[in-house]
Amino acid sequence: MRSDPNARAPLGLKLAAAAGLLFMHVPILLIFVYAFTTEEKSYQWPPPGFTLRWLEVTWNRVDVWQALWLSVQVATVATLLAMLLGTLCAAAVSRTRFFGRETISLLVILPIALPGIITGIALRSAFSLADIPFSFWTIVLGHATFCIVVVYNNAVARFRRTAGNLIEASMDLGADGFQTLRHVIMPNIGTALLAGGMLAFALSFDEVIVTTFTAGQQQTLPIWMLEELVRPRERPVTNVVAMVVVLVTFLPILGAYYLTRGGDSPAAAEK
C-alpha cells in the first residue's frame, strides 16, 4: 500500500473519488442551468434556450416573498434561541465534571439523531393535546430544538480548546466572573458561536420535515417548495427559487467554515 503521504494515489482511487465528487455536485449544478431555461412545461434537456425572464417573474411573486420572509424570521429567532441554549449547555458541560454529562450530550443530540418525522409528530400531537394553535412560535419551537445541537457542538469544541486555566488566569489577575466572561470567554468562543449560529440558521432555513407538522397553514420557503414538488404549478419559478435557496444556504456554510478553520471540527459532522 502507498503509505508515503507524498506518494501519488493509484489511478483507480483517483477516478473513483472524482466520480463520487461529480455525483455529489452535478445535480446541484443542474439547478443553475434549469433556472435560465426557456422551457415552461417540462424538464426538457438540453434546454431549448436561455432567458432571464424567470428571475423577474419570481421577483414579482408575492407568495415567494412571503414564504421567504417567514423562513428568515423563523430561522433568525430559532437561531438566537438555539445559540443561547446551546452555549449555556456547552458552558456547563465543559466547565465542570458532574454526574450526568453524557446524558446531557445525548439529550442535545437526540432531536437530530432520531428521524425528523418523530420530532415532528411528537410536537404536533403535544400541541393538539395542550390546545396550542399553530403559529409562528410553534414553528420556532421545533426549529430551536434541533438547532441547539449545532451550536452546542461548535461551542463545546472551542471550550475544549480554550484551556480552562485562561479563566483562572483572568480571575487571578483581578477580573471577576462577569469581567472574565466579557474579556476572556466571549473573545475566545465568539467565532465558534457565530459559526454555530450560521449553521443553525442554514439548518432552520432549509428544514421541511418537522415544519410540515408544526406550521399549520403557514408557508415557509421549504414548505412552498414542497408544495411545488408535489403539485407543480409554475415550474420555472420553482427552478429559480431552488437556485436562490442553494445560494442563500452556501453563504453561511462558507462563513462558518472560514470562522472555524484551523482546529475544532468545523460545522459538526451531524447536520
Add this chain to the structure above:
Amino acid sequence: MTSAVRFKNVCRHFGAIRAVDGLNLEIAPGEFFALLGPSGSGKTTSLRLIAGFERPTAGHIEIFGERADAIPPYRRNVNTVFQDYALFPHLSVLENVAYGLKMKGVAKKQRLARAEELLELVQLPGYGDRSPAKLSGGQRQRVALARALVNEPKVLLLDEPLGALDLKLREQMQEELKSLQKRLAITFVFVTHDQGEALSMADRIAVFNEGKIMQVGTPEEIYRAPRSRFVADFVGSSNVLPPDLVERLTGTRAWASLRPEAVRLVSRGGHSATLVSSSFLGAQRRAVFDFDGFQITALLAADAKLPEPGKTARLAWGESDLHLMEDEPVDGPEGAA
C-alpha cells in the same frame, strides 16, 4: 510578625481522594519558598488553595494575617505564573501584561506605560505588539511573569515555572528569578518536582507526600538531615541504611541516611566493602559497593583509586554523616537508593 501565607489544618478532599490532608505551614514575608514533591503529592493543590482556585474542605488559610478561604481569586492580592503560562491568545503581549491593571480600572495610557515597564523588567522591551503565539517558550515564560507582577502582588505563585524549558534556559531562568525576587522583595511560592531546582532557588522548602508535608526546612537542612526515608530518597540520592545495619554500626536501632559524597575511600580502618560497579561522571566517579549485603553508593573524586570490581575496598565516613531518621525502625525492603 505575621506570616505571608499560613495554612491551618487545611484539607482539600476530592471525594475519596485526599489531595491535601491536614496541612500546617507558615511562609514568611519575603521568602522564596518551594513546595517540592512527586506528582499527586498535593503541592499543586496547595498552591491553588493560596491562589483561590480551590477552597479548603476543612481548616483555613491566612494571607498576611487575613482569613482568605472565602475570598475569590480576584480579591486576593496574589498572582500566579501558570505552568503552561495561560497567556490570552486573543490579546497582544502588551495587552496581556496590562490585563490586571485594566480589570482594576487603570486608564489606558497609564496601564500600557506600566506594562511596557514590566516588559523591560523581564527583558522583553519592544515585544508588546506581538501575539503570544509568536513567542518562544522562554519568552512566554517572561511575559507570564510580567503579567503576574503588574498588579504588585503580596505573594507571587509559580506553578512548575521552569518545567517546559530546556536545560540551559532553565538554569538561566533560575538565576533571573532569584535576583528578581531579591530586587522586588515579594514572597515567592513555587511548586516543583525537581529537587535540584528547589535546593538551588529556595530559601526554604516543604517536601510533600500524599497530601502531607514530610519536612520543612532550609535546603541544607533538608539535604543534610532528612527526617524520613521518603525525604532522603526524594531529595538527592542518599543511601538509606536499614535499622539492622545501623544498629551494628552505631548501636542505635533506626533508619539512617548517608550521602554518597560523604563516603570516602581509605587505606586503613573504616569498613570493608566489595566494589560492584563504577561509572565515570566527568568531575566525579560514582561507585556502588556491596557492604554486608547492602548496596552503598559513593561519589568519589574522578581519579579515585578503585579496585577491580569484585575486589574489596575500605570505606569510611564521618560519624555525623550517618544521619538517623525518625521512621519507625522496622526493616523495610532491603537496599539503598
Add this chain to the structure above:
Amino acid sequence: MSSAAAAILPPRGGPSGAASDAFWRHPKFLLLLLLTPPLLWLGIIYLGSLFALLAQSFFAIDHYTGMIDYTPTLRTYRELLTTPANLDIIVRTVLMAACVTLFSALIAFPIAYYAARYARGKWKALFYLGVMLPLWSSYLVKIYAWKLILAKEGIFNWVLAKLHLYWLLDAYLSLPVIGGNSLSVSYTGTFLVFVYVWLPYMILPLQASLERLPNNLLEASADLGAAPRQTFWSVIFPLALPGAIAGSIFTFSLTLGDYIIPQIVGSSRLFIGQAVYMQQGTAGNIPLAAAFTVVPMVIMGFYLWMAKRMGAFDAL
C-alpha cells in the same frame, strides 16, 4: 514595592460583584443556573412531546366512531404487527435503509480515503468543502434536482439516447421489484435519491476514522509482505469500520424516518415515514401513527447499542 497594599481586597460594590462572589463560593449554583434553561427546554418541549407520543401508542382508535379510546391497551401494537400491509411497510423500509447504507459506504470510501490519505493543503480544503456544501445544501433542492434528472425528457434519458443504450434501461426497468414504468417511479429511483442525499453523512465520519489510521501501520503491513489487497482487508478495513458504522447511523436513521423522498421520487408503495404521515394526517389514527414511530426508535436503539459495542462512537 507592595508593602502598603492590602493582601485581601474589599468586596466590589454593586450586584455584579456580589453575584460574582456568590458564583465562586457556590459553583454548583452556577452550574444549575447554566443548565436549567436548556434542560427545561429539551426536557419539557422535546422529551415531554416524545413521551406524550409514546403514551398515545398505548391507546387505540375506535374504528366505528373514529375517536381515540383513552384506556391503556396493546391493541394498536397488535394491529401494527399483524396487518400484512403494515409489516410489508416495515420490511420494505428496513431493506431500503440497509441497501442505501451499504451503497453509501461503497461510494463514500474512495472519496474519504483520498481526502484522508492523499489530499494535502489546498486540495484538502477543497475536498472538505466539496463534501460540506452538498451536505448543507437544501434537502428539497437536492430532491428536486433528481426529479429533473430522472424526468422522461430529462438529462439521464438524453445521455442514454446519445449513447444508444436505451435498450439497457428498458431491460433494467422490466426487472421485477427494482424496475417499473420509469426510473422516477421505481424503487431504483427512490434508492438513488436516498443515496445521493445521505452520502455526505457517510463520508465525514469515514474520513475522520481513516485520518486516524497511522501511516506506519500500513508500512508495517507492506513490510511484512502483505499485498495491497491483504493490507486493505486486514488493516484498513477493520480500522475504518467504526467510521463506516458511525456514518451508517445517519444513513440508516435518516432513511428509516424519511417520508418526502419516496413521495416525490418513487412508486406509490409506502415507507414507514409515509405511513406515519398518513395515519396521523388523513387517517387521523394518532395511536397507530405513534406505534409506527416506535419501530424506527426501536431499530435505532438496537442499532446504536450495536454501534457502541463496536466502538463507533469514538469515530463520530
